[in-house]
Amino acid sequence: MNNADNTVWxxxxxxxxxxxxxxxxxxxxxxxxxxxxxxxxxxxxxxxxGMAKIEVTAFVSPKAIPAxxxxxxxxxxxxxxxxxxxxxxxxxxxxxxxxxxxxANEMNLVMSASESHNLANLRxxxxxxxxxxxxxxxxARQAGVAVNVSLSCSFGCPIEGDVAESDVxxxxxxxxxxxxxxxxxxxxxxxxxYPGQVARMVREFIARWPATDLTxxxxxxxxxxxxxxxxxxxxxxxxxxxxxxxxxxxxxAPGASGNVCSEDIAHxxxxxxxxxxxxxxxxxxxxxxxxxxxxxxxxxQIAKAGRRLDLHPAxxxxxxxxxxxxxxxx
Amino acid sequence: MNNADNTVWxxxxxxxxxxxxxxxxxxxxxxxxxxxxxxxxxxxxxxxxGMAKIEVTAFVSPKAIPAxxxxxxxxxxxxxxxxxxxxxxxxxxxxxxxxxxxxANEMNLVMSASESHNLANLRxxxxxxxxxxxxxxxxARQAGVAVNVSLSCSFGCPIEGDVAESDVxxxxxxxxxxxxxxxxxxxxxxxxxYPGQVARMVREFIARWPATDLTxxxxxxxxxxxxxxxxxxxxxxxxxxxxxxxxxxxxxAPGASGNVCSEDIAHxxxxxxxxxxxxxxxxxxxxxxxxxxxxxxxxxQIAKAGRRLDLHPAxxxxxxxxxxxxxxxx
Numbered sequence: 001m002n003n004a005d006n007t008v009w010x011x012x013x014x015x016x017x018x019x020x021x022x023x024x025x026x027x028x029x030x031x032x033x034x035x036x037x038x039x040x041x042x043x044x045x046x047x048x049x050g051m052a053k054i055e056v057t058a059f060v061s062p063k064a065i066p067a068x069x070x071x072x073x074x075x076x077x078x079x080x081x082x083x084x085x086x087x088x089x090x091x092x093x094x095x096x097x098x099x100x101x102x103x104a105n106e107m108n109l110v111m112s113a114s115e116s117h118n119l120a121n122l123r124x125x126x127x128x129x130x131x132x133x134x135x136x137x138x139x140a141r142q143a144g145v146a147v148n149v150s151l152s153c154s155f156g157c158p159i160e161g162d163v164a165e166s167d168v169x170x171x172x173x174x175x176x177x178x179x180x181x182x183x184x185x186x187x188x189x190x191x192x193x194y195p196g197q198v199a200r201m202v203r204e205f206i207a208r209w210p211a212t213d214l215t216x217x218x219x220x221x222x223x224x225x226x227x228x229x230x231x232x233x234x235x236x237x238x239x240x241x242x243x244x245x246x247x248x249x250x251x252x253a254p255g256a257s258g259n260v261c262s263e264d265i266a267h268x269x270x271x272x273x274x275x276x277x278x279x280x281x282x283x284x285x286x287x288x289x290x291x292x293x294x295x296x297x298x299x300x301q302i303a304k305a306g307r308r309l310d311l312h313p314a315x316x317x318x319x320x321x322x323x324x325x326x327x328x329x330x
Numbered sequence: 331m332n333n334a335d336n337t338v339w340x341x342x343x344x345x346x347x348x349x350x351x352x353x354x355x356x357x358x359x360x361x362x363x364x365x366x367x368x369x370x371x372x373x374x375x376x377x378x379x380g381m382a383k384i385e386v387t388a389f390v391s392p393k394a395i396p397a398x399x400x401x402x403x404x405x406x407x408x409x410x411x412x413x414x415x416x417x418x419x420x421x422x423x424x425x426x427x428x429x430x431x432x433x434a435n436e437m438n439l440v441m442s443a444s445e446s447h448n449l450a451n452l453r454x455x456x457x458x459x460x461x462x463x464x465x466x467x468x469x470a471r472q473a474g475v476a477v478n479v480s481l482s483c484s485f486g487c488p489i490e491g492d493v494a495e496s497d498v499x500x501x502x503x504x505x506x507x508x509x510x511x512x513x514x515x516x517x518x519x520x521x522x523x524y525p526g527q528v529a530r531m532v533r534e535f536i537a538r539w540p541a542t543d544l545t546x547x548x549x550x551x552x553x554x555x556x557x558x559x560x561x562x563x564x565x566x567x568x569x570x571x572x573x574x575x576x577x578x579x580x581x582x583a584p585g586a587s588g589n590v591c592s593e594d595i596a597h598x599x600x601x602x603x604x605x606x607x608x609x610x611x612x613x614x615x616x617x618x619x620x621x622x623x624x625x626x627x628x629x630x631q632i633a634k635a636g637r638r639l640d641l642h643p644a645x646x647x648x649x650x651x652x653x654x655x656x657x658x659x660x
């Protein structure tokens with residue numbers, strides 16, 4: 001209708017890559033163990049639904065996170081859809097060896113931009129974390145596996161509050177220069193990001209490191225998830241983490257809701273004309289199977305309300321009502 | 331930091347008016363009757379929290395909507411904070427007489443852009459509704475009471491699907507030309523609006539009727555509420571309905587969540603530098619009292635998670651963790 005509309009509200013077929021993290025970030029937070037074959041079926045459904053990348057699992061201690069103790073089997077037995085990147089979270093050298101062995105396409109390494117959150121979550125100082133990440137990255141490089149670093153609390157820390165943007169960028173610089181990361185994810189771990197901040201930081205990141213793959217990871221804790229995605233797109237970002245059903249969370253921020261919801265974000269972006277590559281029918285169907293897997297309802301809006309043009313029947317007395325209304329005209 | 335940032339993500343102290351509809355649109359949908367003195371206290375809290383307008387109640391048949399059978403008492407006994415507009419929904423001449431008598435500052439009249447939704451919801455054709463609205467508006471004009479028309483299903487109908495934009499604007503034109511409405515609210519009754527559509531329609535409305543007060547009314551049914559508000563602002567809108575706690579809904583769209591949540595929207599806009607006039611502490615406190623009044627949890631994110639800088643304590647073992655981490659350095 002309005003061809004001159006080159007605002008963020010008009011996707012104009014621009015390609016947006018959706019990265020699914022529910023199978024790791026989401027399932028890790030669940031009390032119930034999801035059976036291995038259900039995990040595999042879920043990853044396969046997400047591959048077929050058009051996710052560009054899937055964080056399949058984490059190679060962590062099975063004692064620390066029993067929910068993901070089947071990491072090897074899941075990563076080995078999923079279908080590998082050509083073009084889809086199968087990533088795994090790796091916390092240390094032992095995890096890296098397991099990930100290489102199980103043929104992960106990418107290792108996702110994690111540390112926090114906030115010293116307090118890093119200590120609370122990883123029991124190390126940030127400097128100690130960086131040294132560990134460097135060892136892992138060296139191993140990955142040897143094995144030809146890509147390295148992405150996810151920087152938690154990039155938009156604020158639930159313990160410390162604001163995190164200086166200069167600190168966030170200093171850590172990003174070290175990931176690129178010291179450990180050779182080819183991708184960085186700025187993570188809004190507890191939903192503190194807001195669109196003005198996001199737009200400013202994304203612009204600055206892209207200006208500094210145009211050759212580094214930038215991903216944004218938002219939580220919908222304070223209802224700003226989609227707005228933050230759109231602010232990022234407006235500032236030049238094209239890759240987003242999201243979680244089927246909107247599951248996931250952070251134990252250090254009670255009351256926080258989960259990651260932005262894959263189907264809600266994909267649905268909105270598709271309506272706006274972005275090319276997400278997502279098959280909404282397939283993704284919605286998978287999202288609707290999720291509560292049965294995890295034993296509780298999810299924050300997904302689309303799973304509950306349906307897509308925009310999933311219509312509702314008229315009330316049972318509709319024809320009689322219409323007849324009576326029309327009769328009053330005469 | 332970036333003074334040249336004149337995007338929608340940077341509010342730059344622009345004034346946004348928040349109109350509270352929870353006391354009418356929200357409470358009307360509740361099964362439990364909220365005691366009259368609690369309704370009055372809620373309206374007073376919303377006035378003091380900085381709402382520019384409050385849809386206090388509806389002058390409907392107490393038999394049809396018993397939840398609002400105390401309309402007169404509530405409107406008479408609330409504090410009238412100077413500058414705040416106290417509005418009431420009025421469906422017919424009898425309601426208009428009651429609203430005038432109770433000194434409403436504004437009557438909000440409602441019909442639907444969709445014939446099916448109008449029949450289902452109001453049991454009249456749209457032409458019949460318009461004739462009724464004209465009678466009410468004539469009475470309001472005589473009494474010196476402002477008239478706003480809320481047009482339901484302006485962004486889609488849960489029964490019919492898409493509603494032609496030309497139809498929406500044709501009805502708006504008739505409200506202005508035939509019945510003298512000074513304000514129009516485009517309502518996204520069941521959460522079908524999406525940002526691209528919203529930006530286009532708001533731009534067109536303002537271009538056609540620059541002198542008419544335009545309000546946007548969104549539901550968060552499909553998670554696009556805040557994004558739709560921001561798209562509207564980008565297109566020139568400045569006035570938004572919202573509901574404390576995000577309560578409210580539509581019986582013809584099962585599974586739909588409520589109105590956009592007042593405290594979630596105000597929180598996001600404040601972070602972005604908009605001037606909402608809202609005292610977030612007062613509004614959050616009122617939102618946290620709401621579940622006790624209505625007997626159930628609300629979709630509010632801010633009531634649950636707190637504001638962005640409402641921080642969380644470090645874990646109990648934090649100091650010991652830090653000491654152990656630092657000891658490893660030596």
